[in-house]
Amino acid sequence: xxxxxQPSYRRIxxxxxxxxxxxxxxxxxxxxTVHRVAAEVKAVHDMGIEVCIVxxxxxxxxxxxxxxxxxxxxxxxxxxxxxxxxxxxxxxSALEEIGIHTRVLSAIPMQTVCEPYIRRRAMRHMEKxxxxxxxxxxxxxxxxxxxxxxxxxxxxxxxxxxxxxxxNGVYSEDPVKNPGAKRYDRLTYREVLEKDLRVMDATAIAHxxxxxxxxxxxxxxxxxxxxxxxxxxxxxTLIEDGG
Ligand code: UDP
Numbered sequence: 182x183x184x185x186x187q188p189s190y191r192r193i194x195x196x197x198x199x200x201x202x203x204x205x206x207x208x209x210x211x212x213x214t215v216h217r218v219a220a221e222v223k224a225v226h227d228m229g230i231e232v233c234i235v236x237x238x239x240x241x242x243x244x245x246x247x248x249x250x251x252x253x254x255x256x257x258x259x260x261x262x263x264x265x266x267x268x269x270x271x272x273x274s275a276l277e278e279i280g281i282h283t284r285v286l287s288a289i290p291m292q293t294v295c296e297p298y299i300r301r302r303a304m305r306h307m308e309k310x311x312x313x314x315x316x317x318x319x320x321x322x323x324x325x326x327x328x329x330x331x332x333x334x335x336x337x338x339x340x341x342x343x344x345x346x347x348x349n350g351v352y353s354e355d356p357v358k359n360p361g362a363k364r365y366d367r368l369t370y371r372e373v374l375e376k377d378l379r380v381m382d383a384t385a386i387a388h389x390x391x392x393x394x395x396x397x398x399x400x401x402x403x404x405x406x407x408x409x410x411x412x413x414x415x416x417x418t419l420i421e422d423g424g
Contacts (some may be wrong), residue, residue, distance in 0.1 A: 189413045190340040192231040192307065195222065196330040199240030201345045201401045202268055209240055210271050218345070219275035221407040226281055226312060230411055233303065233313040233337055235330040236272060238264030244322065258322030262289055265326060269295070269316035282311045288320030288329070300336050307337065327385035335392045342394055343410060344381065345401035350418035351380045369423040380420070389420075396420040 197218065204211030226232050241264035247257025269285045276283045284306045285295035295316065296302065306313045318329040327344075334342045348356055351373070353363040365378075370390035374383055380398055381389075389396055399410045399417040409415030 188225075188228050188230050188411050190230060190411055192233075192337065192339050193225070193411065194330055194334040194337065194339040194342050195232060195234045195407075196237070196327065196342060196344040197234060197268075197272070197401070198237035198326070198345070199264065199268055200237070200347065202236070202271065203240040206240075210268065215271050215275045216278075217404075218401060219272065219279060219281075221401070221405075222276060222312060223279050223281050224405075224408045225411050226310075228408070228411065231307045231310075233307060233315065233333065233339065234269075234272060235315045235318075235326055235333055236265050236268040237326040238262065238268060238318075240264075241267060255322040258324075259289075262317040262320070262322075265318055266291070266294065266316040269314045272314050276312055276314075282309075283314060284311050285314045285316055288315070288317040303333075303337060313337075325382050325385065327381040328388060331381075331385040331388035331392075331394065334394050335388065339394065342389060342396045343407070344396060344398045345407075346380070346398055347400065347402060349400040349403060349406075349416040351378055351398050351420070353378070365418050368418060368420045370420060371423065373420055380418075386420075390422070393422060 202210050202215050204214035238261050242260050244258035244261040248254040273283045273285050286298045286303055287295050288298045290297040303313050315333050318326045330342050351365050356362040370386050373386050397417050399406050410417050
């Protein structure tokens with residue numbers, strides 16, 4: 182590692198929504214995007230940072246959409262969780278192609294596909310330099326993968342949750358719909374909840390606050406942004422306690 186590179190974190194949890202792996206498509210996985218994100222993960226892993234990833238599934242299936250079309254909500258949520266495992270396997274494949282050792286651990290056991298989630302095992306994998314990819318969210322319907330990210334970050338003693346989005350931080354409104362939306366550099370957990378800023382659901386924010394885990398929001402579309410973020414450089418929004 183060059184002398185001027187100073188990672189701010191020892192162990193990070195990266196939250197990749199399904200959308201972050203979708204690229205310009207309306208649905209599913211875009212191979213180029215998955216490979217690009219994998220290269221970003223490799224770059225931070227090469228800096229000596231331990232990395233675990235929680236993947237979403239919204240690019241394939243969301244429980245609310247299933248419920249909207251008349252399906253039982255819990256079943257639809259299980260379908261959503263299975264979708265996250267598909268994304269986890271795609272990330273695993275892209276990372277292994279570029280020489281990163283990985284393990285996928287699923288909160289819903291499916292032993293022929295990947296390992297079941299066992300906390301101490303996940304820890305051990307990371308200590309050995311493997312990138313751990315958590316699939317199936319929390320394993321429970323009616324939660325989100327953002328909440329899974331907050332939960333796993335706590336369990337893995339991560340220094341930070343880094344949430345990859347389409348925009349370079351948290352805005353007062355959707356900046357795609359309203360170009361005049363205000364961008365925040367820093368926020369407290371309380372402000373996110375009070376202003377109802379839809380960066381992560383309230384359960385995830387509350388859990389991160391409870392355990393004092395900072396959240397960093399950045400754009401996964403900006404090349405090299407993750408390497409910058411782990412050195413506290415570039416564009417991002419930091420959410421933490423007001424002190
Ligand atoms: N899901 C769930 N429990 C969890 C995590 C996810 O039931 O702990 C389901 C839920 O239906 C959700 C879907 O999986 O809509 C996909 O996850 P999410 O919407 O969080 O993915 P993202 O928005 O990050 O792509």
